[in-house]
Amino acid sequence: MKFEVMRDSLLEGLNDVMKAVSSKTTIPILTGLKLEVTKKGLYITGSDSDITIQTFIPIEKDGEQIIQITETGSIVLQARVFNEIVRKLPTNDVEIEVTNQFQTHIRSGKSEFSLIGLDASEYPLLPQIEEDRQFFMPSDLLKSIIKETVFAVSTSESRPVLTGVNWQVKDGELHCVATDSHRLAKRKTAIKDLPEEEYSVVIPGKSLNELNKILEETSSEVAIVMTQQQILFKTGDVLFYSRLLEGNYPDTSRLIPNEYKTTILVNGKSLLQAIDRASLLAREERNNVVRFSTMGQGFVEVSSNSPEIGNVEEQIQAGSIEGEELKISFSAKYMMDALKAIDGQDVKILFTGAMRPFVLKSVHDDSILQLILPVRTY
CATH class of the missing domain: 3.10.150.10 (DNA Polymerase III, subunit A, domain 2)
Structure with missing residues (x-):
């Protein structure tokens, strides 16, 4: 096997396939990458047996020649070492040649590396998918x-x-x-x-x-x-x-409530920032719990209390509050993750009671639903 390839194209391909390579694999050959040169171009494959990524570098792209093939063939090279070598080569022109006994020579400018490769026929085949x-x-x-x-x-x-x-x-x-x-x-x-x-x-x-x-x-x-x-x-x-x-x-589907006792509309970004601030004082061992309660005049309160550090209370103007009064506690992290998924839009929060799961939805979009189980603190 012998070919020349542009280093930047090779690096681009390596960036993708390296995401599948794990040093913890139980199959030794999977610490390597498979390089296969055909008349069409270069295929590079990396795998940890759970994930397999293959990328293809064509002979030419947008009218520019990327690969020049002298001889087709395949080899498996140590992934981490090969990736590091390519990263540090001195020029954009890279020549890779495999001689007898899987000896692999990588040349660029005045620099030449020799790596001991492995037999590509022992590398697992790609899954067959119709x-x-x-x-x-x-x-x-x-x-x-x-x-x-x-x-x-x-x-x-x-x-x-x-x-x-x-x-x-x-x-x-x-x-x-x-x-x-x-x-x-x-x-x-x-x-x-x-x-x-x-x-x-x-x-x-x-x-x-x-x-x-x-x-x-x-x-x-x-x-x-x-x-x-x-x-x-x-x-x-x-x-x-x-x-x-x-x-x-x-x-x-059985976890999602069908009816709600309290419905609150609130700006997702304001609520996210308030919970972020309240979680600064939420004690670690209490699993970062903050409290949330309805107030009069259309306000909700986000609060957190730590006997050793202090407490924080913050009121937020809600767009609307309908139904029963409510006091509930939940994990600040879970609530922040849910609000980030809804991405700063106005949020509708639907409660069924202080100890029942509650639901968050975007006001503008019914396709996303987040559900959180509260924490017992009251």
């Missing part, structure tokens, strides 16, 4: 869906299925739900040309966070293909595969 059931989504929408749900996944491995986000395709809509059993985030979206059949898959939160980093650099459409074990996201020249979590995701 692409007849794919659907498309703008990358901005996909980024929003991830941002509005993934923060609520569980970090505890005691119920592995809750460490992922449940994506359900039904009735022409995509429903995405995450819960750690103390809070819940839900986003529903109507998407054209969804698969006819109903799907319910659970995508690991970690995979969605890594996917989000790749999407930051793109504004193109994303093709999505779901199967029983894997989900594939395709954008530009990048393929992102993720393993799905096994197990049945709980039916969360």
Whole structure:
């Protein structure tokens, strides 16, 4: 195998695939990257067996030649070392040549590295995915869906299925739900040309966070293909595969109350800032709890009290307050996460009582729902 490649294009590809490489893998070859040169260009693959990312560098792009191929072939190179070498090469022209015994020479300017490679035939193959059931989504929408749900996944491995986000395709809509059993985030979206059949898959939160980093650099459409074990996201020249979590995701629709005793409209940004200030004094061991209560004349009060440090009270003008008076306590972090997901819009908060879950929605948009369980302090 022998080819020349532009260093900046190679780095761009490496930036994406390195997101899938883990030093903690139990399969030694997965600490490496697979480079495969064909007549079309260079494929680079990285994987930790849960996530697999493949990027493609074509021979030419926008009329400019990026790769010159002398001989096709494939090799696996130590990911961290290869990535660092490419980063620090002196010129933009890079020549990579594999000689006998997988010896790999990397030349640039006056600098030459020799690495011991591994046999690419031992690298795991990409998952096989039938692409007849794919659907498309703008990358901005996909980024929003991830941002509005993934923060609520569980970090505890005691119920592995809750460490992922449940994506359900039904009735022409995509429903995405995450819960750690103390809070819940839900986003529903109507998407054209969804698969006819109903799907319910659970995508690991970690995979969605890594996917989000790749999407930051793109504004193109994303093709999505779901199967029983894997989900594939395709954008530009990048393929992102993720393993799905096994197990049945709980039916969360029963958690969402149908009727409410108190409804408050309030500016999301003002409330977020007030809770942020109140949480400065919320004691750590009390799980960062703040109190929220209705006052007269259309005000709500956000307060926090720490016997060792002091207390804070702040009143906020609500847009409207309907129904019963209310005093409730909740985790400041959970409330702030929920308000950030709704992103500074005016918020409708629906309460069913001091010890029942309450719901936050955007006043302007019914597609996002956040639910939080209160904390007993009164």
